[in-house]
Amino acid sequence: MRHISPKDAAELDATETREWLDSIDYVLQSGGPAKVARLLRELTLYAKQNGVTLPFTANTAYVNTIPADEQALMPGSPDIERRIKSFVRWNAAAMVVRANKAEEGIGGHISTFASAATLYEVGFNHFFRGRGDGDQTADVIYYQGHAAPGIYARAYLEGRIDETQLENFRRELKAGGGLSSYPHPWLMPDFWDYPSVSMGLSPLMAIYQARFMRYLEDRGLKPKTDAKVWAFLGDGETDEPESLGAITLPAREKLDNLIFVINCNLQRLDGPVRGNGQIIQELEAAFRGAGWNVIKVMWGREWDPILAKDRDGLLVKRMGEIVDGQYQKYSIESGAYLREHFWGVDPRLLDMVKHLSDDQLKKMKLGGHDPIKVYNAYKAAIEHKGSPTVILARTIKGYGLGEAGEGKNITHQQKKLNEDELRAFRTRFGVPISDAEIGHAPFYRPGADSVETKYMLERRAALGGPVPARRSRSQALPAIASEQFEEFHKGTDGRKASTTMVFVRLLSKLLRDKDVGRLIVPIVPDEARTFGMEALFRQVGIYAHSGQMYEPVDMDTLLYYKEASDGQILEEGINEAGSMSSFIAAGTAYATHGVNTIPFFIYYSMFGFQRIGDLIWAAADSRTRGFLLGGTAGRTTLAGEGLQHQDGNSHLFALAYPNCLPYDPAFAFEIAVIIEDGIRRMYVDQESIFYYLTVMNEQYEMPAMPDGVRDGILKGLYKFRASSTPGAKWRAQLFGSGAILPEVIKAQELLESQYNVGADVWSVTSYVQLYRDGHAADRWNMLHPGEAPKVPYVTQCLKEAPGVFVAASDYVKALPDSIDRWLPRPLEVLGTDGFGRSESRASLRDFFEIDHRYIVIATLGALARDGKLAPSVVQDAITALGVSADKLNPQVS
Ligand SMILES: Cc1ncc(C[n+]2csc(CCOP(=O)(O)OP(=O)(O)O)c2C)c(N)n1
Numbered sequence: 072m073r074h075i076s077p078k079d080a081a082e083l084d085a086t087e088t089r090e091w092l093d094s095i096d097y098v099l100q101s102g103g104p105a106k107v108a109r110l111l112r113e114l115t116l117y118a119k120q121n122g123v124t125l126p127f128t129a130n131t132a133y134v135n136t137i138p139a140d141e142q143a144l145m146p147g148s149p150d151i152e153r154r155i156k157s158f159v160r161w162n163a164a165a166m167v168v169r170a171n172k173a174e175e176g177i178g179g180h181i182s183t184f185a186s187a188a189t190l191y192e193v194g195f196n197h198f199f200r201g202r203g204d205g206d207q208t209a210d211v212i213y214y215q216g217h218a219a220p221g222i223y224a225r226a227y228l229e230g231r232i233d234e235t236q237l238e239n240f241r242r243e244l245k246a247g248g249g250l251s252s253y254p255h256p257w258l259m260p261d262f263w264d265y266p267s268v269s270m271g272l273s274p275l276m277a278i279y280q281a282r283f284m285r286y287l288e289d290r291g292l293k294p295k296t297d298a299k300v301w302a303f304l305g306d307g308e309t310d311e312p313e314s315l316g317a318i319t320l321p322a323r324e325k326l327d328n329l330i331f332v333i334n335c336n337l338q339r340l341d342g343p344v345r346g347n348g349q350i351i352q353e354l355e356a357a358f359r360g361a362g363w364n365v366i367k368v369m370w371g372r373e374w375d376p377i378l379a380k381d382r383d384g385l386l387v388k389r390m391g392e393i394v395d396g397q398y399q400k401y402s403i404e405s406g407a408y409l410r411e412h413f414w415g416v417d418p419r420l421l422d423m424v425k426h427l428s429d430d431q432l433k434k435m436k437l438g439g440h441d442p443i444k445v446y447n448a449y450k451a452a453i454e455h456k457g458s459p460t461v462i463l464a465r466t467i468k469g470y471g472l473g474e475a476g477e478g479k480n481i482t483h484q485q486k487k488l489n490e491d492e493l494r495a496f497r498t499r500f501g502v503p504i505s506d507a508e509i510g511h512a513p514f515y516r517p518g519a520d521s522v523e524t525k526y527m528l529e530r531r532a533a534l535g536g537p538v539p540a541r542r543s544r545s546q547a548l549p550a551i552a553s554e555q556f557e558e559f560h561k562g563t564d565g566r567k568a569s570t571t572m573v574f575v576r577l578l579s580k581l582l583r584d585k586d587v588g589r590l591i592v593p594i595v596p597d598e599a600r601t602f603g604m605e606a607l608f609r610q611v612g613i614y615a616h617s618g619q620m621y622e623p624v625d626m627d628t629l630l631y632y633k634e635a636s637d638g639q640i641l642e643e644g645i646n647e648a649g650s651m652s653s654f655i656a657a658g659t660a661y662a663t664h665g666v667n668t669i670p671f672f673i674y675y676s677m678f679g680f681q682r683i684g685d686l687i688w689a690a691a692d693s694r695t696r697g698f699l700l701g702g703t704a705g706r707t708t709l710a711g712e713g714l715q716h717q718d719g720n721s722h723l724f725a726l727a728y729p730n731c732l733p734y735d736p737a738f739a740f741e742i743a744v745i746i747e748d749g750i751r752r753m754y755v756d757q758e759s760i761f762y763y764l765t766v767m768n769e770q771y772e773m774p775a776m777p778d779g780v781r782d783g784i785l786k787g788l789y790k791f792r793a794s795s796t797p798g799a800k801w802r803a804q805l806f807g808s809g810a811i812l813p814e815v816i817k818a819q820e821l822l823e824s825q826y827n828v829g830a831d832v833w834s835v836t837s838y839v840q841l842y843r844d845g846h847a848a849d850r851w852n853m854l855h856p857g858e859a860p861k862v863p864y865v866t867q868c869l870k871e872a873p874g875v876f877v878a879a880s881d882y883v884k885a886l887p888d889s890i891d892r893w894l895p896r897p898l899e900v901l902g903t904d905g906f907g908r909s910e911s912r913a914s915l916r917d918f919f920e921i922d923h924r925y926i927v928i929a930t931l932g933a934l935a936r937d938g939k940l941a942p943s944v945v946q947d948a949i950t951a952l953g954v955s956a957d958k959l960n961p962q963v964s
């Protein structure tokens with residue numbers, strides 16, 4: 072056989088490739104892209120059938136998804152838009168520089184917005200829909216938290232934020248008002264819609280927001296519109312599991328109302344996102360694999376003519392082989408360096424750019440900095456049907472900062488620019504500020520009748536008004552009929568029930584209420600059966616946009632698994648984070664969509680605050696309204712499930728969420744009172760609060776509501792049962808909550824019948840409410856020394872109460888301890904500090920020392936320490952009650 076030299080082989084390869092490409096060209100011209108695609112599919116199939124192994128790839132080449140010749144022309148004036156963008160850039164940087172001059176270390180970020188300015192400005196000028204035509208047509212936009220200065224800077228140019236506020240960036244307590252560091256609706260309720268700076272949460276929340284918009288439409292609570300949900304993310308942010316963890320849902324649900332824009336500046340805080348890889352390709356594969364429409368915006372218009380010359384795919388190949396760390400290096404290097412290192416690897420590549428100077432080479436923009444490319448990507452995204460879109464836009468971090476940080480690893484932290492750097496930045500973007508003034512980094516705002524101001528206001532008016540602009544007004548609901556709740560005040564007459572059963576019964580009643588029924592949004596993470604809610608499947612249906620495309624296996628039963636396009640339950644699967652995101656969407660719909668939906672999210676209590684606490688914090692910040700229900704709660708009340716499930720923590724965590732009202736109700740009437748009042752406060756009085764109720768699975772008789780306790784239930788404490796032997800030799804006050812209250816009642820009976828101690832029993836529905844009220848009074852007293860002191864509610868209840876004070880809780884001891892200081896005598900506390908166990912309820916309560924026997928022992932012990940009775944009485948009780956003094960300490964075992 073004739074020997075073929077390597078050179079000949081290469082030539083042969085090239086010729087072969089050429090011939091195939093020519094054939095494709097021919098089919099493309101004669102039959103169009105669809106025909107090419109069909110042929111390629113058939114070729115691939117044929118090759119596979121004949122033993123050719125093709126590696127799987129979900130990637131396309133390292134180029135723009137939208138070819139130059141398919142681009143639409145951009146409407147509007149590119150010149151004016153560029154000037155507006157420059158002013159926004161300048162003010163965004165100046166506010167950070169000035170804030171840090173005024174107050175060393177106050178922080179802020181310049182480089183994030185610097186890289187994202189075009190991505191936002193194209194949106195503001197051409198796409199983002201405001202609330203002018205009503206809440207229901209407006210887009211919902213999640214801004215990247217660190218880009219906040221740019222969003223403020225634009226609002227300043229639009230005249231919506233004044234100079235004092237800009238001056239007080241990150242100084243929210245200053246006179247004249249300031250601006251919060253990041254998007255926080257709690258702090259700026261007329262501006263920001265959603266918090267986004269805890270990375271990973273906004274993509275998750277955006278996904279569920281888009282789905283919730285569909286839910287509202289499908290259920291007839293909102294007209295169908297083409298409103299979009301936009302989520303702007305950082306590429307580094309996609310490392311958070313929450314960012315990508317739910318991306319299959321929007322594709323599955325065909326949410327073409329959802330658009331992610333990922334600012335791929337290839338850098339995060341410390342350095343490159345993927346120094347040795349390519350984050351854009353990685354994300355493309357992940358999103359395409361999940362079924363998204365992926366639009367890559369890689370290269371600016373300067374690259375188009377060169378790519379057009381790339382007949383052999385040499386440039387595309389070169390683009391695809393550079394790792395991100397190296398691309399970052401190119402971003403800080405000169406044109407000569409690029410010519411040598413990027414283009415210089417192949418003379419044919421060099422040849423493609425020989426007509427360009429080094430300076431021109433350097434100035435070839437990336438796609439994310441080119442308005443035409445970004446405009447076309449957004450246009451394609453909003454026109455795309457049938458799946459969500461992600462735009463992967465390549466940019467440079469700190470774009471325009473030059474020596475001060477552009478593309479450098481330190482750029483994320485850059486918040487100070489010296490005079491030279493400010494001057495260079497100003498000159499680069501042509502901001503009309505003189506050299507004399509530049510050192511002060513003055514803000515720049517053209518006059519109200521300038522071309523730029525008029526243009527931006529006209530554009531915003533055409534797009535439905537300013538964004539971001541949260542509406543804090545919403546229509547109050549009429550008061551809900553109290554008959555709905557009265558049944559629960561009666562007691563169960565000997566029948567046993569759990570508080571979970573009570574809640575579910577109340578929920579199903581509310582779902583039937585003619586006024587609020589359709590506004591209720593039950594949310595479950597695959598636990599409906601755990602909580603005995605399966606009857607609701609049939610009653611109101613499980614929401615599924617596409618209805619039920621199968622015959623459910625239990626179709627012939629009364630409570631079959633009914634999915635329906637107007638179903639009301641959000642069954643989120645095993646997904647507390649997603650469920651919480653739905654809770655936020657539903658609980659903020661009053662502001663976002665002008666719809667007062669009332670979410671009830673019920674979950675395993677251990678997987679709430681402990682697992683998704685940061686999302687609950689975001690809910691609090693977002694002014695979310697609704698009810699969280701921690702089911703199967705209580706360290707010792709949930710038997711058998713063991714250490715990971717048994718929750719003795721959640722009320723302590725809930726204490727730290729300022730606008731969350733946590734309750735640990737024991738009885739049906741307590742639940743009814745709390746929920747009735749909650750609906751009134753949140754939806755009639757429009758308070759920005761939300762509720763957390765623990766509900767348990769232990770069954771006991773529900774007593775009738777005593778007279779005059781409603782107020783105490785809500786405040787956190789009321790006397791449930793006074794002693795039947797108030798004249799007894801000794802006295803005690805016993806406190807219990809939730810499923811432990813029956814243990815306290817048992818202890819009361821034992822103390823009275825066996826030990827001559829007359830005990831009153833108090834239901835503590837909320838230690839946290841008592842704690843907050845106590846501190847509020849202390850604080851007021853501290854600041855008003857000359858006035859009559861306020862008396863905390865818990866003190867008012869107990870200051871005259873005789874005897875010793877003993878509390879038993881299914882939660883950590885810190886909870887009852889938190890009210891100790893407002894009692895006339897010290898509180899003996901029994902609680903469940905430590906790890907749970909797989910055990911029976913009785914054994915668990917013995918192990919954690921909180922059952923009726925320990926309450927008796929603790930009461931007698933306190934009386935003994937007071938000198939009321941001899942220690943031997945306590946010792947005898949310990950023996951008589953069968954308690955071992957040498958048992959393990961649950962707190963450390
Ligand atoms: C949950 C969370 N962890 C850490 C941070 C701190 N942090 C703020 S910005 C940042 C880097 C951001 O990089 P990237 O997402 O790529 O955004 P860029 O600024 O590059 O656009 C980090 C680590 C945070 N805000 N949230």
Ligand SMILES: [Mg+2]
Nearest residue numbers: 306307338339
């Ligand atoms: Mg980044």
